[in-house]
Amino acid sequence: xxxxxxxxxxxxxxxxxxxxxxxxxxxxxxxxxxxxxxxxxxxxxxxxxxxxxxxxxxxxxxxxxxxxxxxxxxxxxxxxxxxxxxxxxxxxxxxxxxxxxxxxxxxxxxxxxxxxxxxxxxxxxxxxxxxxxxxxxxxxxxxxxxxx
Amino acid sequence: xxxxxxxxxxxxxxxxxxxxxxxxxxxxxxxxxxxxxxxxxxxxxxxxxxxxxxxxxxxxxxxxxxxxxxxxxxxxxxxxxxxxxxxxxxxxxxxxxxxxxxxxxxxxxxxxxxxxxxxxxxxxxxxxxxxxxxxxxxxxxxxxxxxxxxxxxxxxxxxxxxxxxxxxxxxxxxxxxxxxxxxxxxxxxxxxxxxxxxxxxxxxxxxxxxxxxxxxxxxxxxxxxxxxxxxxxxxxxxxxxxxxxxxxxxxxxxxxxxxxxxxxxxxxxxxxxxxxxxxxxxxxxxxxxxxxxxxxxxxxxxxxxxxxxxxxxxxxxxxxxxxxxxxxxxxxxxxxxxxxxxxxxxxxxxxxxxxxxxxxxxxxxxxxxxxxxxxxxxxxxxxxxxxx
Ligand SMILES: [Zn+2]
Numbered sequence: 001x002x003x004x005x006x007x008x009x010x011x012x013x014x015x016x017x018x019x020x021x022x023x024x025x026x027x028x029x030x031x032x033x034x035x036x037x038x039x040x041x042x043x044x045x046x047x048x049x050x051x052x053x054x055x056x057x058x059x060x061x062x063x064x065x066x067x068x069x070x071x072x073x074x075x076x077x078x079x080x081x082x083x084x085x086x087x088x089x090x091x092x093x094x095x096x097x098x099x100x101x102x103x104x105x106x107x108x109x110x111x112x113x114x115x116x117x118x119x120x121x122x123x124x125x126x127x128x129x130x131x132x133x134x135x136x137x138x139x140x141x142x143x144x145x146x147x148x
Numbered sequence: 149x150x151x152x153x154x155x156x157x158x159x160x161x162x163x164x165x166x167x168x169x170x171x172x173x174x175x176x177x178x179x180x181x182x183x184x185x186x187x188x189x190x191x192x193x194x195x196x197x198x199x200x201x202x203x204x205x206x207x208x209x210x211x212x213x214x215x216x217x218x219x220x221x222x223x224x225x226x227x228x229x230x231x232x233x234x235x236x237x238x239x240x241x242x243x244x245x246x247x248x249x250x251x252x253x254x255x256x257x258x259x260x261x262x263x264x265x266x267x268x269x270x271x272x273x274x275x276x277x278x279x280x281x282x283x284x285x286x287x288x289x290x291x292x293x294x295x296x297x298x299x300x301x302x303x304x305x306x307x308x309x310x311x312x313x314x315x316x317x318x319x320x321x322x323x324x325x326x327x328x329x330x331x332x333x334x335x336x337x338x339x340x341x342x343x344x345x346x347x348x349x350x351x352x353x354x355x356x357x358x359x360x361x362x363x364x365x366x367x368x369x370x371x372x373x374x375x376x377x378x379x380x381x382x383x384x385x386x387x388x389x390x391x392x393x394x395x396x397x398x399x400x401x402x403x404x405x406x407x408x409x410x411x412x413x414x415x416x417x418x419x420x421x422x423x424x425x426x427x428x429x430x431x432x433x434x435x436x437x438x439x440x441x442x443x444x445x446x447x448x449x450x451x452x453x454x455x456x457x458x459x460x461x462x463x464x465x466x467x468x469x470x471x472x473x474x475x476x477x478x479x480x481x482x483x484x485x486x487x488x489x490x491x492x493x494x495x496x497x498x499x500x501x502x503x504x505x506x507x508x509x510x511x512x513x514x515x516x517x518x519x520x521x522x523x524x525x526x527x528x529x530x531x532x533x534x535x536x
Contacts, residue, residue, distance in 0.1 A: 020282060048393055050279055056391060075395065076300070078292035079345040084284060085270040093284055095293060095398075103395045105280045105521065112345070117300040128283055139283070 016131035020139040023051050026067070027125055034125050035070055036140060038100060039063035049102050070123040071145070072096040075103065079112035087129055096121055096142050109143040120145055149240070149384060150414065151247040156370045156378035157533070158253075158363045159186030160489035165358035165476040166327040167263045172205045175359035175482075176213035176259030183255070183361035183489075184217075188373045192218035195363070196251035198225045199241040201234035201258035202481035203517075204265060213259060231274075232428065233517025234258060235360065235484025236386070236529025242364050243384045243531075252366045258485030259359035266355065271343070274519035287519055288352055288431065292344035295433035298399045299346065304436075304451050306346045310337035312432040313350050313474050315460050320471020322501030325490075327356055327477050351432040356477020360486030377496050382510075383415035383532040389523030396524065404441040404516065407528040411512070412443075415532040419443035422465050422532075423508035424494055426487035428516045429472040435459075438514065439467070466504045469494055484515040484529055495535045510534045 027034045039051045043060030049068065054061055077094030092108040092115065107128055108115055115121075124143045127136040161182025163175050170178075189195065198219060200210030210225040219225070228238040235258025242254035271286035278285070298304055314334055320326035332350065340350040370378040387410070389403045396402065412418055419442055427442070429435040436450045444465055445453040453459060459467040470476065470490035473483060491511035493499050511533045518526025 050393075076293040076297040076398065078289050078296055079342075080284065080286065080289050080292075081341070081345075082271045082286075082288065082343045084273045084281075084286055085267050087284055091284055093289060093293075095395075097395045101394050103393060105283055105285065107284055117297060 016133050016135070018131060018135050018137055020128065020137050024049070025125070025140045033070060034123060034140070036068040036104065036123060038066040038068045038102065040066050047100055047102065049104065068102065069099045071120055072098040072104065072142070074115055074117060074119045074121050074142070076117055077108065077115040107141045109141055114144070122146060149244060149247070151243070151381070151383070153247055153249060154367050155243050155246045155364055155381040156367060156375070157381065157488070157492055158365050158370060158373055158375045158378060159183045160363070160492045161186065161361040162325055162486045162489045163359045164325045164327070165356045165479065165486070168261060168357040171264060172202060172209060172259045172261040172357070172359070173212045175261065175357060176200070176257050176361070177216060179259065179359035179361035180213065180217060180255065180257050183363050187363040187375065189363065193222055195219060195253055195255045196223050197242070197245050198223065198255040198257065199228050199238035200225065201228045201238035201256070201485060202260055203229055203231050203234050204480065205261060209259070210257070213257060229481070230527040231518035232430070232478065232480040233484060233515045233527035233529045234481040235486065236513065236515040236531065237484065237527065239362055239485055239488055239531060240384045240386045240529055242362070243381050246364050246366055252369045254364050255361065256364065256485055257359065257361045258482040260479035260481040261357040262355050262479060263357050278519070278521050280519070280521040285519065286344070288344040288347055290519060291431040291433055292347045294398045294437065295346050298433060298437065301399060302448065302451060306338050307334050308451055308454070309346065309351055309432040309436065310334045311454055312429065312435045313337045316429060316468045316472040316474040319460070319466070319469050319502060320475035323471055323475070323499070326471040326475040328354060329471055329475050347431055347433070353430045353473035354477035356479050358476070358479045358482045358486065360482050360489045362485055362488050377535070379492050379495050380534050380536065381531065382417060382534050383411045385411045385414065386527065386529045388527055389520065389525045391522045393522050398524065399437060400447070401437060401441045401524050403523070403525050403528040404438055404514065407530050408442045411530045411532055417510055417532055417534070420464070421510055422512045423510050424466045424469050424491060424504055425512045425514065426468060426470060426472065426490055427514040429468055429474050430478055432474070435467060435472065442514070461504065466508070469502065469504050484513070487513040487515065488531055488533070491533055495533060509536070
């Protein structure tokens with residue numbers, strides 16, 4: 001048996017994440033609009049999101065990052081009233097189909113009952129949940145189109 | 149999976165499904181003992197292999213259930229997990245053992261206790277390592293997305309969806325093992341608490357505890373045990389869900405469609421010949437979509453099939469004659485085995501008060517399993533059973 005005792009405080013490395021996830025979402029520091037990062041397999045050309053460790057088609061392990069379209073079509077949407085443990089309700093999620101032939105599952109900003117199937121929506125950044133330390137986790141979400 | 153020799157069901161067991169203070173192992177033993185006794189088996193050594201389905205109650209669940217029945221030591225006990233498909237998969241494994249000639253008599257058990265372990269007032273979610281879970285996914289919501297799209301494309305209403313609950317609860321009215329049963333109106337279903345728009349509480353299966361068990365064996369074993377009405381397993385199919393991140397039609401279900409097609413081909417029995425089905429009606433919308441996915445009717449005709457009464461007594465195929473998951477609740481590892489048990493009782497004309505007439509000749513079961521992003525379901529297990 002070791003005599004070593006655990007430190008009373010958790011070391012800082014154990015802090016939970018507050019951003020999900022750098023290889024999925026780019027939020028440029030110069031203030032230009034955020035975008036999702038697709039990955040094109042250098043072996044067979046398959047484009048995927050999220051990033052996979054190996055390409056399921058050719059087992060390639062090298063990818064080119066491709067910025068994905070910021071607008072897509074809302075394939076389906078629902079308002080959640082009984083959600084995951086610890087998540088505040090209601091919240092909205094849906095499937096967004098991008099022109100790159102990719103489907104993204106994401107939360108949507110706004111009020112329940114405000115979205116329709118086949119509506120155009122736009123990428124935004126916001127809080128998706130609260131982490132173990134009680135801090136908000138920021139990630140991609142979608143919202144109504146911002147009028148030009 | 150091609151059956152290399154004929155496989156039969158000797159006996160089945162199931163506990164009542166509801167909230168139980170008894171843990172999964174107690175429930176599993178109750179169901180197993182009923183199935184073993186019904187199979188005229190009088191000593192534990194006669195069973196040569198066992199498969200035990202469970203999803204959330206920890207490790208070595210099978211050994212925990214079976215040790216008090218004297219079944220540990222002389223045979224392999226293999227624990228099977230694939231979320232809601234675990235029980236169906238356990239039956240498949242037992243059938244495979246007998247079909248290949250590896251054993252002559254095998255046991256499948258599915259058992260689960262959720263209520264002793266789960267926080268009330270929360271919804272099931274896949275593992276937190278899954279990207280959709282991180283973004284707030286819950287199973288109710290994923291089915292709500294299917295419902296929303298189906299309504300968008302077909303003009304179906306929430307009242308249409310509610311008819312599924314009304315029908316299945318009516319089927320269950322006199323079934324002692326069903327939990328939620330009897331008369332409920334469309335209005336009561338529609339006006340119950342909203343869970344995930346458009347799914348209301350009464351359109352979702354309850355979080356229940358329970359167990360089922362099935363004894364399968366060779367033709368010679370049926371004779372040896374003196375089984376009066378052996379039920380033949382005409383086909384058993386397990387598939388994994390295709391993975392991709394491209395758009396897919398969620399008013400269909402790729403894995404249920406391909407699993408059904410494989411089962412029809414394997415069994416030589418077509419969808420129009422199936423008399424009763426227990427399917428994965430965890431939510432109203434699912435049953436409606438599966439009429440189409442299983443080929444009971446054409447694509448886009450599910451709603452009409454329901455409205456015409458084709459899925460209840462007197463119709464083409466009585467769907468959810470035990471009451472389905474909407475009446476039983478859904479202890480996720482138990483349901484797949486309990487479905488088989490319920491179908492065997494129907495084929496044997498043992499369902500006093502809720503027997504389908506005329507007594508069905510062919511029954512089919514179906515459980516999908518697992519919310520895994522990029523798949524419609526991680527797994528699907530289906531069985532075809534017949535009286536002859
Ligand atoms: Zn590739």
